[in-house]
Amino acid sequence: MTYVIESVSLSKRYGDVLAVDNLSFNIEAGTITGFLGPNGAGKSTTLRMLLGLAKPTLGHATIFGKPYGELEEPALRVGAVLEATDFHPGRSGRDHLRMLSRAVGLPDKRADDVLELVELQEAARRRVKGYSLGMRQRLGLASALLGDPDLLVLDEPANGLDPEGVRWLRDFLRDFASRGRTVLISSHVLAEIAQTVDRVLIISHGRLITESTLEELTARVGGVVRVQSTRPDQLALALHREGISTSRPNDHTLLAQGTTRERVGDIALAEGIAIHELLTEGSSLEEVFLDLTSEVVTP
């Protein structure tokens, strides 16, 4: 299987500090993956290595099967935003985009198109130093979209956004991914992107801690699936047969331990048992995230 992004034993050392340590992961097409970790975990360094801005000390990474720098006009396949402040304050938003467009042979009109896409056309000719942080985030996103890419790589794009901005970004990324495109989005706050991503990669101290769907993540760290059914006894038996323990808080409800909604739903379907509610409970995602990333990593 060809992955959109492949990271193989990626490592980066700065002097005595091992910022990224033997990091291997793959990103499939059409997914939104959250790249999570506390500040200083090595997320930004990893993204820079993926994008050819920093050389790995060991290992390698490919995007669409090649190192970023070897792609033919990489900006036409990969859009990336690494900092919300990567603009000359004295240059207009439109000129910033025109300058990048020209570097890859796109017409100036493309700059106007993406400004409209991120709803910045009103401020297009104003100098960036007059932009709010939210506007700068959108301008950054506009620059990433110039080449109409198949992959977006965004480093902490929700930083400093108000709730409306976060919702706008979420809707935008969902729409982007719904057309079969791929997003890798980093954050140090799981809650910020929990409603956006399909999968998460969690790193801490430069190492991969976990790689899973959000649901698997919750289940793995003591998550509980609450299921309501008119036939709870039969369902409990079926779940026990599959090695899943249950408890019974009331007549119609079962709590299934250490599993996922999908698995409970599949078992119920196989048994022909109707279910009326199926949801994951237990630790909050943020608690899970903090638990995982606070673990002491021994070398």
Next chain:
Amino acid sequence: MKQLRAELLKIRSTRTTTGLLVGLIALALLFTILTCTLSPISQLLTEREQANVLSFGSVAGVFAALAGIMLFTSEYRFGTIRPTSLFNADRNRLFTAKFIAGMLSGLIFGVIGEGIVLSVGVGIFKLRGVGLVMSGANVTELIVGAVIGTALWGAIGVGIGAIVPNQVGAVISLLAWGFVVENLVFGFLPTIGRFLPVHAADAMMGSIQDKQLPGDVGVMVVVAWALTLAVVGLALLRRRDVT
């Protein structure tokens, strides 16, 4: 070519270049008007004396070098080196585009600087009844030398900016070198000092001062400086991570 178009737009799309041009025009006008009006006529009669005054357009080289430095250092200062490197992952192409853009902007600085000094200077000479004694060939050498020299200073600035990405550090390095180090070396060791870039560039404008290199050798020496700095700057650009 695509990256060159991007670099030329970068130069035009901020007020930095305008500021440098205004500074150049103001300085060229100020120096020419003051020197040509206040110097005693007896000091403006020989070819060497006139060339000395009219070669002040070479000051455009300082402004061109600063513009060249900004082509790299402002990218690092404002973080635009990240999107720039993402949109042009080939460091060789990126450097070459900046090198050419630095030369082209230097060329324009040179035309404006020397144009102002020559036209205003000769105009004031006329008003004061001083005829131009420089031969046509020498005036041509002065103009071509100033313009080409300034263009090469633009390229030298790009090399310096690639070597020293910190804007303040790069600008101080340039000014300290041009106004202090070179003058000291030329003053004490002219046989070495004349091979340094400021004095070699001066030589391109003809015989302005003693002990300088012949004009054609001056061109080669300045080109060698620009290329040497470019090779070092490119090597560092290729090696350095964009953080």
